[in-house]
Amino acid sequence: MIPRRAARLLSVLAALALAAGCGGGGSAGEGDRIAGDQFRLSGTQRDAQFAVGSEGFTEQEVLGSIAMEVLSAADATVIDRTGMGGNEAVRQALEDGEIDLYWEYTATGWLVHLSETSSITDPQEQYEAVKKKDLEENDIEWLEPAPGNDTYAIAASQKIRQDLGVENISDLARLVKERPGEATLCFNNDDGFRSRFDGLPGMERAYGFQFPEQNLIEVSVDAVYGAVDEREICNFGVVFTTSGFIQDLDLQLLEDDEDFFAVYNPSLNIRRVMLDQYPQLERVFVPISEELDTRTLRKLNYAVDVEGKSPETVARQWLQENDFIE
Numbered sequence: 001m002i003p004r005r006a007a008r009l010l011s012v013l014a015a016l017a018l019a020a021g022c023g024g025g026g027s028a029g030e031g032d033r034i035a036g037d038q039f040r041l042s043g044t045q046r047d048a049q050f051a052v053g054s055e056g057f058t059e060q061e062v063l064g065s066i067a068m069e070v071l072s073a074a075d076a077t078v079i080d081r082t083g084m085g086g087n088e089a090v091r092q093a094l095e096d097g098e099i100d101l102y103w104e105y106t107a108t109g110w111l112v113h114l115s116e117t118s119s120i121t122d123p124q125e126q127y128e129a130v131k132k133k134d135l136e137e138n139d140i141e142w143l144e145p146a147p148g149n150d151t152y153a154i155a156a157s158q159k160i161r162q163d164l165g166v167e168n169i170s171d172l173a174r175l176v177k178e179r180p181g182e183a184t185l186c187f188n189n190d191d192g193f194r195s196r197f198d199g200l201p202g203m204e205r206a207y208g209f210q211f212p213e214q215n216l217i218e219v220s221v222d223a224v225y226g227a228v229d230e231r232e233i234c235n236f237g238v239v240f241t242t243s244g245f246i247q248d249l250d251l252q253l254l255e256d257d258e259d260f261f262a263v264y265n266p267s268l269n270i271r272r273v274m275l276d277q278y279p280q281l282e283r284v285f286v287p288i289s290e291e292l293d294t295r296t297l298r299k300l301n302y303a304v305d306v307e308g309k310s311p312e313t314v315a316r317q318w319l320q321e322n323d324f325i326e
Contacts, residue, residue: 048074048278053090053099054082058304058311059150059242059297063103063266065315070284073325082311087112094269095138101270106130106145107262109269111198119198119262123149126263139272143285145265146292150242152199152261154185155228155251160235168255172236173209180212186234188221193238198262200238206260225249242294244302266292288324 050071054064064082071078081099084090091113093099106123109130110116114137120126123145131142154169164182166172176183193199194216204210217234219227225245228237239246241253268285275281296318303314319325 049077049079050101050274051079051081051099053084053093053102055087055090055102056083056085058244058301059266060103061311062300062304062315063292065311066288066319067101067103067268067285069312069316069319069325070288074284094140094271097271100274101268103266104142104269105150105264105266106142107151107198107264109134109142109267111262117197121259121263123147123263123265127265127267131267134269135272141270141272141275143268143270143282144289145267146289146297147265148242148292148294148297149263149265150240150294150297151264152193153239153241153256154254155225155237155239155246156235156254157229157231158250158252160228160231161252161254164235166236166254168257169203169207169260170257172254173207176209176211176215180215182235183211184215184217184234185211185236185238186217186219186224186227187238188224189218190221194218203260206258225251242297242301244298244300244305247298247302248306266297288319291322 050067052064052067052071054060061082064080068078068080068082081093084093084099087104087108090099090102091104094102104113106126107119110126110133111119114130114133120129127142127145134140134142154172156164156166161167164175164179166175172183187193187200191199195201200211200216217227219233222245224237224239225243226249227234228239228251229249236254239251239253245251246253266289268289270281300314300318303309304311316325
């Protein structure tokens with residue numbers, strides 16, 4: 001039985017089987033969905049091979065697994081190169097042709113890989129800017145991004161938020177000035193948050209305050225969430241908005257009322273030569289991206305980090321539940 005979301009893609013995915021020979025293309029149509037039986041490579045494309053990469057943290061491994069599951073459902077040969085390391089290593093592998101595709105974040109592409117020095121806070125403008133420049137300079141295609149935003153946020157427990165009357169980062173700035181002893185902040189500095197312009201210094205400039213040195217407590221990335229929940233060494237913490245630990249501990253995120261933090265929407269990055277050869281990949285993956293909002297990414301991360309499921313299992317179950325594969 002064909003899943004209901006698959007029915008409208010029969011002709012699209014049949015055309016994929018001819019894409020390499022005829023150079024066919026096309027953009028994603030509204031409402032299009034896929035299932036494995038309809039996204040089937042045939043003829044000479046049955047030997048299609050894709051090397052899929054990812055960085056070495058939970059969300060990246062789940063996203064990489066989503067790509068691999070879909071390509072496998074298409075009878076393509078998939079080489080698993082997920083969990084490769086940091087973003088610069090994975091990006092270099094894409095540029096060198098060691099991998100063919102991976103999910104990257106729009107602000108990471110803009111600020112890190114393209115070495116821009118100012119963030120673009122509007123998600124669509126950020127995407128269009130990084131897409132245009134990366135294609136021109138590096139022949140790398142950015143597919144339409146997911147609405148999910150894996151960016152920085154300041155978190156607190158519900159009790160702290162209520163007791164201290166802190167709803168947004170402007171409130172936190174006032175707390176630093178009026179009751180500095182209460183404004184303790186846990187953070188992890190593996191990515192240079194304390195020194196980067198889109199991290200702590202930039203946030204302090206945007207909101208017009210500065211944490212006292214003794215208020216800044218550096219801990220491991222996972223320990224931040226527990227420390228905020230326990231409220232013993234810090235009342236606030238720097239977290240990532242799609243972390244499953246936010247859901248697990250019911251942490252509250254302060255509103256970024258000045259829209260300071262950059263937008264990190266995941267987008268499937270593909271070497272241009274591969275998208276030229278298989279243009280219907282865009283129609284296949286864009287509907288999947290559309291479903292990956294912040295809450296969904298948080299649930300997927302929760303399933304791995306809290307429930308102990310493998311990224312492969314989580315990816316497969318989510319694709320099946322949403323009728324993308326059988």
